[in-house]
Amino acid sequence: MIDALKPYAEYKESGVPWLGKIPKHWQALPNRTLFAEVKDRNHPNEPLLSVTIGKGIIRQSDLLANSSKKDSSNEDKAKYKLVQPRDIAYNKMRAWQGAVGVSNYRGIVSPAYIVIRPRGEQNPDYFHYLLRTPAFAKEAERWSYGISSDQWSLRAEDFKQIYCSLPPKEEQDCIVKFIAHKDRRINRFIHDKRRLIELLNEQKQVTTHRAVTCGLDPNVRLKPSGIEWLGDVPEQWEVRQLKQLLLRMDYGTSENLAHEGLIRVLTMGHIQDGQIVLPEKGSLSSIPSELVLDHNDLLFNRTNSPELVGKVGIFLGSSSEQVSFASYLVRLRVEQEHDPRWLNYLLNSNGFWNYAKSQALISLHQANLNSTRYGRMLLPLPPKQQQTEISDYLNEQTEQIERSIVITRHEIDLLREYRTRLISDVVTGKLDVRGVVIPAMDVAETLEDIDTDEDTDTEAEDLIESEEVTDADE
Known part of the structure; x- marks a missing residue:
């Protein structure tokens, strides 16, 4: 699918190492000109949001409902920051791991998060994809400070010095539409493969139950x-x-x-x-x-x-x-x-x-x-001989099923790798999607209806364990 896409006709040096060459008509600008930092506080009754590595910004209530994590937020939420729909937020301690995203919700986040808003008529979803690429995560790591990796922090003033690519607005829209379409298709493939794994596990359980209870x-x-x-x-x-x-x-x-x-x-x-x-x-x-x-x-x-x-x-x-x-x-x-x-x-x-x-x-x-x-x-x-026969039979049957599960999981990994590469190539201008015709979306094929492929535990790890407010957060 990537092979069917073509690069742009002309490129230029961006002058930014992590971006490399960009399409000739694109710009590379510092984040201070692309985003305005937002520090809107004193909204303690708004719902809590979390910035996760796997999915970007989600409601914390949804996260806690699907994990063993507990709410570790402070009782006094006066200093928490308001996030409006279409704002972008990132976790200072996890930006280098991709904990950043655009919000679809109104809510509040810990003072340990940075809230930014695209300036002018930009498409926030374009930056959602760009700021979550492995290349940007590596750049965020370069600008983060701390004694060790678990203390690295990307401060707002340092984020503002990072340069990002900026296509024209209509091109941002094309890119976002293309990625959303591909993301839905890939999520559908992953959903089907995860369902296959569920069926294989059910088959294993049925086979085991029948053998150990009836011989x-x-x-x-x-x-x-x-x-x-x-x-x-x-x-x-x-x-x-x-x-x-x-x-x-x-x-x-x-x-x-x-x-x-x-x-x-x-x-x-x-x-x-x-x-x-x-x-x-x-x-x-x-x-x-x-x-x-x-x-x-x-x-x-x-x-x-x-x-x-x-x-x-x-x-x-x-x-x-x-x-x-x-x-x-x-x-x-x-x-x-x-x-x-x-x-x-x-x-x-x-x-x-x-x-x-x-x-x-x-x-x-x-x-x-x-x-x-x-x-x-x-x-x-059962008699000892039958116990051994049952064990040998189940060893053989479960090994076959496990092989199928391993193959299917590998296919899921390949789909994830493909998606990451595709998004990175498109948002940084390596591939031109302006002429791609996106088919009308099936009503049933919305992102909310398709299971995402990220594990809840990965996102749960992104909850702030300690939300002490530092001087830089004031």
């Missing part, structure tokens, strides 16, 4: 299990309490993690999709030998949010790796006559996991499922 023989005779969530099971299967399949259940270490030493300590975030993802670095220098994980140990998350409590992962390493686990995880060591891989699949199946979550005690948005309650839970128990 692999579709013609097997069934009997009532007496377990509400389970229903009928093969006649030769038993129903047991989980603890009857285990040698031991152990709580993890309660030591404060020093983040030094060779012993890696697993936390709930290291349990992902039934597997254990090891941390890169160690956290402790010593640990009791009984708290070192062995091959095929299972870990279950006894304390988490109500949505995530009870997740299980299998440790496929060995005791020689010196890996331990934190106190809100419980180690399950399986009897030799049972297959730990099969048990891992069973405990992570939707049926059993939902059953486990229903047994958790919830207090202040936190769920706890202690080992005693967990160990008493009933589950279907």
Whole structure:
């Protein structure tokens, strides 16, 4: 698609290193001539806005509703700055990461943000795209000051010294219209691919649930299990309490993690999709030998949010790796006559996991499922040979599905890279889109109707943790 576009007929040197050559009829001007800084305060009752890396400016209420972050804004919002629709704002501490955007809302932002308004008859959306390019982010980094990257700040007076490209207004409109059209199409492709990933994950869950509750023989005779969530099971299967399949259940270490030493300590975030993802670095220098994980140990998350409590992962390493686990995880060591891989699949199946979550005690948005309650839970128990057959079958099936998911995620990454490159080339004049005919937008194909492809967690990280007002913010 980029190959179908052509560069402009004539270029000139912009005199600005990050811009390079620009179309002959464009200008390169300092931001002080392009934008006016806005410091409109004393609007404490206006809704809060957030400037995110992923989406630009959004309502903070929308951000908090879709993340685990909490509102960290000051109670006294008299010094917060008003943002009008079509204003632009950037996060001084995150401008070098792309935390900038044009607002579609009226609201207020922290004093740690800079609010600017394009001068004259300019299209704010053009600058929205330009200021979010990797090239501008690099320039913002060059003008930011601080001892370390987490303290870099792009002050308003420094932002004003940066030069930006300026096409004629009608050309800005063409560029914005073209990018919006391409963005909708790319978002649609990404939406469809993310939906495919959802379907593949659903297929994996259905395949797993069927295998661990009914076995692999579709013609097997069934009997009532007496377990509400389970229903009928093969006649030769038993129903047991989980603890009857285990040698031991152990709580993890309660030591404060020093983040030094060779012993890696697993936390709930290291349990992902039934597997254990090891941390890169160690956290402790010593640990009791009984708290070192062995091959095929299972870990279950006894304390988490109500949505995530009870997740299980299998440790496929060995005791020689010196890996331990934190106190809100419980180690399950399986009897030799049972297959730990099969048990891992069973405990992570939707049926059993939902059953486990229903047994958790919830207090202040936190769920706890202690080992005693967990160990008493009933589950279907096939003979050892069938356990192994089920494990081998599910390993093969899930590996095929995972390969498809990995391929699809890679395709999403390529679409994102393509979009970033396309936007950068268009807003800096590397490609000419003036003659491109944009088809009429399908009524159903608005940006609000198409899921964006950015992860909420990335945007949540952009919330201001500390909103102390400095002299420069006054």
